Amino acid sequence: MKENKIKWILPFLVFIIGMGILVGTVDHLKANAKKQNREMAGLNAMTYAERVKKDMTKGIGVTDTLKQILVSEHGKISRFSQVAENMMTNSIQSIQLAPEGIVTEIYPEKGNEAGKIDLIHDKDRGEVSRYARDNGVFTMQGPFELKQGGRGIAVRNPVYLENDDGEEVFWGFTIVIIRVPDIFADTVKALSDFGYDYRLSKNVSRREETYEVISRSKGKLTDPVSYVFEMAGDRWKLEVMPRQGWFGSRSLYMVSLGGLLIVVLLTGLTGALLVFDEHRRRFKRLAVTDALTGIYNRHGFDEKVEQYLKQHPEKPCVGVQFDIDDFKLINDMYGHASGNRALQILAQKMQQYFGEKAVVGRNGGDEFCIFLPDCTCGKVKHWLEEFTKSKRAFCYDGEEKEFHISLGYAEYPLQGDDYDHLMRCADAALYEVKLRGKNGCMVYQKGFHSEVRTRLGFALTDVSENLPGAFIIYRADKTEDEILFANREMIRLTGCQSMDELLEYTQSSFRNLIREDEQETVEHNIWEQIESGHRNDYVHFHLKKEDGSLLEVLDHGRIVENGRYGKVFYVLIVDYMSMRKHFNV
Known part of the structure; x- marks a missing residue:
């Protein structure tokens, strides 16, 4: 009775305690979810900002490759168009060379003819170009509208060559025009697929703190997390926030519903676990207990x-x-x-x-x-x-x-x-x-x-093969007297060479070892002895050998209950004439 009460009280207590924990948990989640989500958003902003930086570096690498060729070839690039063609990607608008700051080579030339200008003295590009020349750093300018459509950023990498006196002299620029946001399209798509709205911006100039948007998602950003990073001396900023908000009502509803479901399940499972625990203890006992004796296995x-x-x-x-x-x-x-x-x-x-x-x-x-x-x-x-x-x-x-x-x-x-x-x-x-x-x-x-150490228990063959006579086991069944076993002496007595030969000769029936005219009498005597209360006494008959000859024998058997075969006869068969001769009967 006491155990039954516990089975009812515990589930009720679990429900009450569970609901209290659920309410507290929801309040706690509501208070801390925004902080946790902002931390996660900050990590994602940093991760994807680094990916944007890596994407841009691929474009910048084109200018470094051209720079290495110019240095190794003393300021010349033979077959520029072929070299540039091999470097083109879907996110590159054009590749240019500007010896002494004047753009003279553009690939592809078609549609980019207007790009052949004097960068050092250009109104819009001169200040940035001169800064790159005088300080030996590559610069990024833009974004700006491309005449071919879309927007681009110009990367200019200054090149210096040694003159005859061993001094480094400004040669010009290697330039690549990168299409944005094409170059980091995969990165911002992955960020969007991950469930974030974003905005990627770049400072207008090195001296200004204002930013110009390069790429953004359609969603509205409310108090986003931002990550600022530098590239080519310019500041970039990636702002992100979860598309569903920092903690939307839908999320709160799902948490509450899920928590309620868990409480209900725990309430039901508590009662079941009380029963399962009892079974577990019982199974544990069974695992270490011998099933037959009840002691340890x-x-x-x-x-x-x-x-x-x-x-x-x-x-x-x-x-x-x-x-x-x-x-x-x-x-x-x-x-x-x-x-x-x-x-x-x-x-x-x-x-x-x-x-x-x-x-x-x-x-x-x-x-x-x-x-x-x-x-x-x-x-x-x-x-x-x-x-x-x-x-x-x-x-x-x-x-x-x-x-x-x-x-x-x-x-x-x-x-x-x-x-x-x-x-x-x-x-x-x-x-x-x-x-x-x-x-x-x-x-x-x-x-x-x-x-x-070996197992010294006597096996059936250990005993039977050393008995002073022939030994045979067969079913104690009036209609199915199947031979189950015979020792070597019994096999020899019948004139056979093996157990298989004996079974084949007798068709597995003990009856077939008895002379035909004695079969019914012998069987009648055996069963009469058993039914009268004897376990089977001596029976005299002629054993029919495999070669057709007869041997007068004495049969002494016992009926035994076997767990596998049911009732069986254990029978010793002795040569009758030899026994009489030995005892002078």
Whole structure:
């Protein structure tokens, strides 16, 4: 009931608090948005002003190239028209040479004939030209109306050559007429596309503070941010402001609407997160927990122990490795359900015996591990020995079946100076127990080698191939007695060379190994024994070999519940005459 109340109260509190935060946030945004937008606009003004400057520099570079050619060619440029043609771009109106300040060469000449003037003595251009000549700096004049249409800026770069006495003498000007705003059209378009209105201006003259507009957008500028920069001794100014204003009502509306939506979503999500958090904790437990036994899996065990060792590197502790003796045989004889039950029983005993301070985990299969903090091998020796010898059993068909474990342990940092080394030492001790007959407990000693550790659980073939007789497994089904396995002795007894040959000869049916006239009798005897309460006693019949000959045999079987195949027969078959001869019957 208390948790249900929390699930209702928390979302309500989130809504109230969220609305309060939203109102405060909107007021704060309203008070600070203009300042933030102006800072951003200032950065953009600086960025795009530098791009305008870079664009103009491309035009200025044409005069520098011509200047270098004149210096290297001692004041001459052969094939000027061809050189100029290679330098032309869409934003250049014309390229000119003015030796001694008089324009004599213009490219393209057509439409630009009026440009051939004496710059030094010209009424409109003389003052700027003389300033460039006398001070050795290039100048920019304009903007002015071009006769061809549009507006332009003239860039004049003074050229000086050395005379015979090694003195620099004024040669004239290299000139380029740049079309504006064509040369920086891409830059101002990008600025406009970015959501800004702009105005680009240049000072009327070096001595005046007034500016003349070179290019601008259509929008009206209200209290714009400006960035002033110099180029060729002239001052340029780029003014910008957001097209939507410094903080338009539309933006405020969108922020308010968006904030309200967030508050509503958070209110709804809060309740969901309470449920999700519970699931998250459960999934976290599942990620580090073995699903079958409920204790830590290998990942969870490693994480827990490594965390402890990191926090308490100086404290002694004990690592334990153990497994169930002959666990494979338990699965084969009693089925995987019984094997799983044995694992669960063992995990329960571990938790009960070692308590909450110990970290217990399952490595996988029938292998388990224990970490005992703040103790030594000497202190836990008797404890571990008692645990190893404790009686443990699972129930199968109403009968208790005991099973045993083998256990090895080692001490940190005495024997293993880190987590991996500690568990390898414990594993080596476990292996030594296996070598000495299993069902025991042993501490790690110098000379044990974990690298030779192998899984010693008995596999089906390990047992069957060494039985004193032929062994076969087949389905316990009256209509489908499929052969599932036969050992080498059984294959040899039938006169076959391999399991595949046996299956082909019998068509995978045990019935086909019995002489035809005995088949029904033998099957009847087997099932009569089972149905009368016996697990299958001895049955006598003639085994039909692959070459057609007959062998008198004695069949002794047992019916077993298998987790994969259901009921199956485990059967030993012995040569009847050989047995009688041996026992003189």
